[in-house]
Amino acid sequence: SSTIGFIGLGNMGGPMAANLVKAHHKVTGFDVAPAAREAAKEAGVVIAASAAETVAEADVIVTMLPNGRLVLGVWNEIAAHVKPEALIIDSSTIDVDSARNAHGLFAASGHLTLDAPVSGGTVGAQAATLTFMAGGSKPAFARAEPILLAMGKRAVHCGEAGAGQAAKICNNMILGISMIGVAEAFVLGEKLGLTHEALFNVASTSSGQCWALTTNCPVPGPVPTSPANRDYRPGFAAALMLKDMKLSQDAALSSGAATPLGAHATQLFDLFDKLGHGNEDFSAIIRFLRGGTGGGN
Ligand code: NAD
Structure with missing residues (x-):
């Protein structure tokens, strides 16, 4: 010991x-x-x-x-x-x-x-x-x-030295971007009259499969343990997701990497946090996207 x-x-x-x-x-x-x-x-x-x-x-x-x-x-x-x-x-x-x-x-x-x-x-x-x-x-x-x-x-x-932080930041940038992607797909599916279950059953067994869909699924129902089933109590708080997204953008700036989706996802989590939702799970961003704010029409 x-x-x-x-x-x-x-x-x-x-x-x-x-x-x-x-x-x-x-x-x-x-x-x-x-x-x-x-x-x-x-x-x-x-x-x-x-x-x-x-x-x-x-x-x-x-x-x-x-x-x-x-x-x-x-x-x-x-x-x-x-x-x-x-x-x-x-x-x-x-x-x-x-x-x-x-x-x-x-x-x-x-x-x-x-x-x-x-x-x-x-x-x-x-x-x-x-x-x-x-x-x-x-x-x-x-x-x-x-x-x-x-x-x-x-x-x-x-x-x-620094490679651990680099891996962490890159991984979490994938998660932040993919959560917004999954949330947008559910918002679109709702407008098209798809049930959450139908979209989940297809995407989770197709090429849309990812952690944001299968672990922190942003709609209640398909994944019983996801924060959406408990009014988005974290889980992984949106404020912490924002912290990691900002770290990815600092690193992109100082290394000269182009991360346009990372930059946009950071802006969306920043707005969501500024509206007072930092203590909710980061999957709650779907409620913000449904509102149409920041996501275009
Ligand atoms: P936390 O705020 O609960 O804990 C940080 C602790 O550091 C606090 O208790 C604070 O009092 C103490 N502290 C601050 N300045 C100090 C000082 N000068 N000397 C001694 N203690 C000091 O945060 P946490 O959730 O435990 O997160 C810690 C780190 O782990 C963060 O960098 C966070 O990004 C990372 N992290 C958190 C999670 C999570 O889910 N909470 C997941 C992965 C990584």
Whole structure:
């Protein structure tokens, strides 16, 4: 078992740290929010007084924070306090440039570092069924893998520094675009007099098949577990989808990639969020499309 320092004990980090405790690791944790510290303590995490104190004894450090600015801040704060042989992992979803800069903070000291964002949501964090997509050196990935697999069921090494974030952002851009595609198809089907069941039965067994259709199906009925059946309670909140879509557009801009559908999908989720729907599942965008706003006539 390892001694692990875990910083950021929120909706994702809390249950992830709890799963490390269950896997018999010695876990010390820190969060700026008292409620997050309290919940983690109940799950068996030893609470430290600061990020620096969290990492002092740790062989492996995991950060799970809201954005790249905070990750860079925390990684800067702990740099002088980590043990010489420590491995540092960031599992937050952040922009590729910040991820690469975070790796760079430990380049001179020679510490192993990894960007390892996740998919699977809070349900996956609780059930330890997350998928990790990792960027960093082979030795960093090899050392991280058993730790990651205590919090998830799959870990994919995507390439060098930043490659994990790049994979995460590209994947979620597919999801954002395809959800709007699926929602538009149901809106058109409704106008043409098709039942939701008929369209679902055809598309789910034809070339329209995709995650947005079969997991977060935007209409109630065909997929009993989809958020549409519970008034669009997430699931995957539209505000988080928007965050990831914006990361894809930042990356498209800085790398010079053309992503016209990504850009349009980002605008639509942005409008949807600004209308106050950020806390609904991202599949609720179908209600906005039915209204005709932003989607043309
Ligand atoms: P969250 O807001 O619940 O948790 C973040 C935690 O970080 C909070 O408890 C906050 O108090 C803490 N924090 C902020 N600044 C800090 C600091 N300087 N030091 C210590 N703690 C600090 O968010 P979450 O849902 O757990 O998401 C975390 C990350 O995981 C995000 O980057 C998110 O995009 C990503 N993610 C979330 C989901 C999801 O479904 N929630 C899925 C995949 C990826």
